[in-house]
Amino acid sequence: MSAPKQHKIVLDESEMPTQWYNIVPDLPAPPPPPLHPGTHEPVGPADLAPLFPMDLILQEVSSERYIDIPDEVQDIYRLWRPSPLFRAHRLEKALGTPARIYYKYEGVSPAGSHKPNTAVPQAYYNAKAGVTKITTETGAGQWGTALALACSMFGIECEVWQVGASYDQKPYRRMMIETFGATVHRSPSELTQAGRAYLAADPNHTGSLGIAISEAVEVAASEPETRYALGSVLNHVLMHQTIIGEEALLQFAKIGETPDFIVGCTGGGSNFAGLSFPFLREKLAGTMNPHLRAVEPASCPSLTHGTYAYDFGDAAGMTPLMKMHTLGHDFVPDPIHAGGLRYHGMAPLISHVYELGLMDAVAIGQSECFAAGVQFARTEGIVPAPEPTHALAETVREALRCKESGEEKVILTALCGHGHFDMAAYDAYLGGRMTDEPMSEERFTAALATVPVLSPQAQSGVMFS
Amino acid sequence: MSAPKQHKIVLDESEMPTQWYNIVPDLPAPPPPPLHPGTHEPVGPADLAPLFPMDLILQEVSSERYIDIPDEVQDIYRLWRPSPLFRAHRLEKALGTPARIYYKYEGVSPAGSHKPNTAVPQAYYNAKAGVTKITTETGAGQWGTALALACSMFGIECEVWQVGASYDQKPYRRMMIETFGATVHRSPSELTQAGRAYLAADPNHTGSLGIAISEAVEVAASEPETRYALGSVLNHVLMHQTIIGEEALLQFAKIGETPDFIVGCTGGGSNFAGLSFPFLREKLAGTMNPHLRAVEPASCPSLTHGTYAYDFGDAAGMTPLMKMHTLGHDFVPDPIHAGGLRYHGMAPLISHVYELGLMDAVAIGQSECFAAGVQFARTEGIVPAPEPTHALAETVREALRCKESGEEKVILTALCGHGHFDMAAYDAYLGGRMTDEPMSEERFTAALATVPVLSPQAQSGVMFS
Numbered sequence: 001m002s003a004p005k006q007h008k009i010v011l012d013e014s015e016m017p018t019q020w021y022n023i024v025p026d027l028p029a030p031p032p033p034p035l036h037p038g039t040h041e042p043v044g045p046a047d048l049a050p051l052f053p054m055d056l057i058l059q060e061v062s063s064e065r066y067i068d069i070p071d072e073v074q075d076i077y078r079l080w081r082p083s084p085l086f087r088a089h090r091l092e093k094a095l096g097t098p099a100r101i102y103y104k105y106e107g108v109s110p111a112g113s114h115k116p117n118t119a120v121p122q123a124y125y126n127a128k129a130g131v132t133k134i135t136t137e138t139g140a141g142q143w144g145t146a147l148a149l150a151c152s153m154f155g156i157e158c159e160v161w162q163v164g165a166s167y168d169q170k171p172y173r174r175m176m177i178e179t180f181g182a183t184v185h186r187s188p189s190e191l192t193q194a195g196r197a198y199l200a201a202d203p204n205h206t207g208s209l210g211i212a213i214s215e216a217v218e219v220a221a222s223e224p225e226t227r228y229a230l231g232s233v234l235n236h237v238l239m240h241q242t243i244i245g246e247e248a249l250l251q252f253a254k255i256g257e258t259p260d261f262i263v264g265c266t267g268g269g270s271n272f273a274g275l276s277f278p279f280l281r282e283k284l285a286g287t288m289n290p291h292l293r294a295v296e297p298a299s300c301p302s303l304t305h306g307t308y309a310y311d312f313g314d315a316a317g318m319t320p321l322m323k324m325h326t327l328g329h330d331f332v333p334d335p336i337h338a339g340g341l342r343y344h345g346m347a348p349l350i351s352h353v354y355e356l357g358l359m360d361a362v363a364i365g366q367s368e369c370f371a372a373g374v375q376f377a378r379t380e381g382i383v384p385a386p387e388p389t390h391a392l393a394e395t396v397r398e399a400l401r402c403k404e405s406g407e408e409k410v411i412l413t414a415l416c417g418h419g420h421f422d423m424a425a426y427d428a429y430l431g432g433r434m435t436d437e438p439m440s441e442e443r444f445t446a447a448l449a450t451v452p453v454l455s456p457q458a459q460s461g462v463m464f465s
Numbered sequence: 466m467s468a469p470k471q472h473k474i475v476l477d478e479s480e481m482p483t484q485w486y487n488i489v490p491d492l493p494a495p496p497p498p499p500l501h502p503g504t505h506e507p508v509g510p511a512d513l514a515p516l517f518p519m520d521l522i523l524q525e526v527s528s529e530r531y532i533d534i535p536d537e538v539q540d541i542y543r544l545w546r547p548s549p550l551f552r553a554h555r556l557e558k559a560l561g562t563p564a565r566i567y568y569k570y571e572g573v574s575p576a577g578s579h580k581p582n583t584a585v586p587q588a589y590y591n592a593k594a595g596v597t598k599i600t601t602e603t604g605a606g607q608w609g610t611a612l613a614l615a616c617s618m619f620g621i622e623c624e625v626w627q628v629g630a631s632y633d634q635k636p637y638r639r640m641m642i643e644t645f646g647a648t649v650h651r652s653p654s655e656l657t658q659a660g661r662a663y664l665a666a667d668p669n670h671t672g673s674l675g676i677a678i679s680e681a682v683e684v685a686a687s688e689p690e691t692r693y694a695l696g697s698v699l700n701h702v703l704m705h706q707t708i709i710g711e712e713a714l715l716q717f718a719k720i721g722e723t724p725d726f727i728v729g730c731t732g733g734g735s736n737f738a739g740l741s742f743p744f745l746r747e748k749l750a751g752t753m754n755p756h757l758r759a760v761e762p763a764s765c766p767s768l769t770h771g772t773y774a775y776d777f778g779d780a781a782g783m784t785p786l787m788k789m790h791t792l793g794h795d796f797v798p799d800p801i802h803a804g805g806l807r808y809h810g811m812a813p814l815i816s817h818v819y820e821l822g823l824m825d826a827v828a829i830g831q832s833e834c835f836a837a838g839v840q841f842a843r844t845e846g847i848v849p850a851p852e853p854t855h856a857l858a859e860t861v862r863e864a865l866r867c868k869e870s871g872e873e874k875v876i877l878t879a880l881c882g883h884g885h886f887d888m889a890a891y892d893a894y895l896g897g898r899m900t901d902e903p904m905s906e907e908r909f910t911a912a913l914a915t916v917p918v919l920s921p922q923a924q925s926g927v928m929f930s
Contacts, residue, residue, distance in 0.1 A: 004536065007543040010475055071469065078472040079551075079846050086544075090618075108573065110846030112885070152843045153555075172637075175888035178895055179842050377644050378617045381544045381575030420577070420885040423640035430643055 005089050009251040011082035017246040018074065019066040020239045023277045023349065026065065026284055031235075031352040032323040032460075035310060040458040043320045050221045051228045053129035056122065059236035067239065073121045076153055080109045080116075081243065085251040086415075090379040097399035098408045102259070103415040104248050104275060105382070111176075113385065113417030114271050115146030115231055118240035122229045123150035133157040133226040135219045137187065137212030139166055140339030141173025142385075142417060143231030148182035158182035161189060161215045164207030166339065173421050187212040194218055194316065208332060209343065210315020217318055232268025233313060233322075233347045241274025248412065249278055257410050258288045261398055264414035265390040266294040266303065266361070267340045269347030271416040279412075280358060290412070292359035294350070295390040299439055300333035301363035302326060302346040303354055310459060311345060311451045321452065324351040328447035334437065336366050337425035338386035344447070362394060365436040369393045370429035373419070385417035386425050470554050474716040476547035482711040483539065484531040485704045488742045488814070491530065491749055496700075496817040497788040497925075500775060505923040508785045515686045516693045518594035521587065524701035532704065538586045541618055545574045545581075546708065550716040551880075555844040562864035563873045567724070568880040569713050569740060572847065578882030579736050580611030580696055583705035587694045588615035598622040598691040600684045602652065602677030604631055605804030606638025607850075607882060608696030613647035623647035626654065626680045629672030631804065638886050652677040659683055659781065673797060674808065675780020682783055697733025698778060698787075698812045706739025713877065714743055722875050723753045726863055729879035730855040731759040731768065731826070732805045734812030736881040744877075745823060755877070757824035759815070760855040764904055765798035766828035767791060767811045768819055775924060776810060776916045786917065789816040793912035799902065801831050802890035803851035809912070827859060830901040834858045835894035838884070850882035851890050 024031065033042040045057045059067060088101040106114035126134055134156055138144030144160040151158035160182055167174060167186040174184045187207045188195035194214040198205050220228035230237060252258060262279055264272035272294050282288045296303055302325045311326040313319035324345045331344040353359055373389035384392060395413045402409050428434045498507040510522045524532060553566040571579035591599055599621055603609030609625040616623035625647055632639060632651040639649045652672045653660035659679040663670045685693035695702060717723060727744055729737035737759050747753045761768055767790045776791040778784035789810045796809040818824055838854035849857060860878045867874050893899045
């Protein structure tokens with residue numbers, strides 16, 4: 001009898017990393033700073049104080065390489081972390097590939113995705129600063145669930161504006177958010193100026209992520225002990241997610257492997273950054289040489305089809321301007337099932353890393369992604385969320401390229417969540433009702449025209465820094 | 466800074482137990498045998514051959530203390546096993562109890578419950594015997610999901626009859642079963658004689674577990690290479706689940722604790738048996754002395770309100786007669802949210818252990834259970850399935866008794882699955898729409914009248930053995 005195949009590389013709680021990694025000081029050039037939307041000058045900590053507690057603002061602009069994870073945050077992380085690293089033996093066999101496929105699985109978190117990795121520290125720092133309520137937006141509901149969970153742990157009130165269409169179509173996510181004790185509003189709502197304006201124009205408005213952000217930001221800015229939380233895009237959010245990659249490094253060291261190819265899906269970018277940045281540190285230091293690839297949906301391809309420019313983070317133009325790959329802040333992607341990837345922009349830090357040539361990206365249509373998701377479920381057992389099926393589709397492509405070439409590549413993919421609340425998408429795919437229309441160039445062109453035109457100095461992003 | 470609290474006691478794959486435990490040879494008296502429904506004589510292996518492969522039949526009647534888990538089954542178990550044992554620090558704190566509360570969490574399985582522990586070996590032994598299709602019934606869908614997953618791993622066709630009411634109300638579970646490649650029929654269906662008879666009487670029949678069993682059994686018995694699988698009740702099913710308790714024993718040994726009080730919910734009984742039987746072995750051997758308590762729903766209290774007698778396993782009276790605690794095979798419990806606990810009988814082995822005085826039982830209404838489930842979600846993070854909220858309700862009661870008495874009891878509870886597909890139940894609870902009507906004595910009395918009257922010799926269950 002041969003030795004049994006190892007499926008999971010697990011770490012004990014005592015092996016959990018105790019610091020987050022900030023990639024900024026290790027990059028060959030600093031990322032362009034965010035600009036004030038009125039003055040086009042770099043925003044300072046004071047500009048952000050109405051929305052975020054100072055500890056998070058300082059993390060946002062930090063140049064420290066490592067930041068200690070507070071004990072209180074570690075204590076909650078340990079409810080599910082360290083998360084397992086899996087070797088996908090059964091998928092490899094089904095593909096007939098010589099590649100060795102590994103996936104880091106974040107669906108073991110109580111919210112079912114990687115989102116609690118940042119929701120917990122965000123709730124912690126807010127609680128520490130005396131904040132009594134946090135507002136946020138949510139689309140499909142992963143982020144709202146994670147923040148509701150985190151707030152329940154620290155006794156903070158949590159108020160979530162959920163995109164109307166998702167609120168109507170996916171009631172289970174709302175129910176889960178409420179089970180954790182948070183309040184959910186259908187957006188647009190009558191509770192904010194922004195919401196009332198949209199409802200006045202259309203009483204049956206189904207909402208958008210941009211509108212929901214505007215509502216959550218409006219309430220946070222207008223109440224003294226209320227702050228706002230964002231689930232991706234910002235530097236501190238990406239940094240909190242690096243615990244994923246730090247754990248994966250320890251897990252690979254345990255089995256004496258190093259990844260050749262790291263692939264993750266990108267919406268705002270925090271999942272991909274969380275897994276890949278610690279490996280990018282090793283690449284920059286010359287200790288390993290993985291190829292990094294982001295996968296975006298064909299209907300929202302900010303890296304592969306957007307422009308690199310300063311743009312707003314929200315649809316209404318209320319946020320600071322961030323230099324990023326953007327499809328234009330007015331861009332409304334088709335209603336694909338991977339709701340978590342339907343964001344017009346890309347995290348400034350990911351955009352910067354992309355511009356530096358340290359990673360590449362591909363865009364894939366959703367039918368190919370769901371095909372990979374079903375194959376994964378039937379071999380590895382886990383039903384993936386629609387978002388990471390994008391990473392799985394590229395994993396399958398790379399594994400088949402290895403089959404062709406005979407290369408025994410080590411592939412690492414980010415399985416950032418399970419699909420238990422997305423079964424209707426699988427039903428549509430299996431029932432032959434999933435559409436995969438390519439976006440028209442006209443829609444891209446029209447949306448890109450909404451990117452604000454800045455002076456050349458401001459656009460360079462370096463004149464004030 | 467004090468040492469961090471350990472939340473999870475994890476085992477490496479190499480530490481996974483490699484044998485199931487059969488409690489039968491360790492019991493002070495043998496359990497009464499199942500009887501043929503026609504002759505009232507003990508059934509032999511040949512009687513069961515149309516429904517089950519011989520390996521499973523031999524396990525059903527085995528007197529071996531340990532049975533090796535085949536390598537092929539271990540290989541699939543390792544996709545999620547060993548499962549974690551958690552210390553519920555945050556729940557303890559919320560309750561202010563000196564008790565130390567541990568929970569063994571089976572929701573980490575791809576199907577979200579303990580059910581794959583037996584679905585995988587059942588599929589394996591069927592595949593080994595050349596069976597090409599397995600039929601089964603499912604209510605809420607946990608068992609159907611697990612068997613579909615297991616069949617996909619061994620390339621066996623899987624056909625599931627789902628209780629009509631659940632099929633209509635919980636489409637996500639059907640979709641998950643289909644994602645694993647199985648076929649789902651709404652029961653009663655036009656595909657079987659039994660189904661057609663019920664539909665002729667009522668074209669809109671919403672079905673019952675008993676009817677779905679009849680349909681699945683009818684198809685299995687009529688096709689040469691098709692067999693049937695049951696998700697609880699039978700000896701071999703309970704034995705497959707003992708891997709839960711064997712792991713927990715290893716995990717307690719790692720931290721130098723022994724449980725004083727073990728509590729689990731009981732529907733058919735496999736979850737409770739799986740966790741508690743290995744500890745009961747230790748109790749019988751005198752190496753530890755845990756108190757075992759089963760929790761059943763107030764609306765389906767077979768142990769606390771049923772009679773101990775030979776009765777049918779299904780509503781239509783097609784199965785062998787089993788000596789068990791039963792409410793009568795015609796008993797239709799109220800439609801509570803814990804669908805997995807709505808079974809008229811109790812596993813013969815659990816019933817026997819109960820009669821031997823080795824465990825006790827309580828019945829709890831669902832509102833108290835959901836209150837405990839919400840408190841658990843908001844402290845420990847995991848949203849429990851409705852079934853294990855029954856165990857949690859009794860865990861909370863015991864922890865509060867310890868608060869009163871000052872006892873530092875070690876409580877171990879079976880958290881047999883997550884509630885991701887049961888959010889509507891939480892919504893009903895949080896929205897104040899959950900009813901908790903006590904069952905009328907008239908209904909109990911009427912149902913008990915359906916228990917067949919056997920001769921005293923047959924009822925004693927020992928005349929032929």
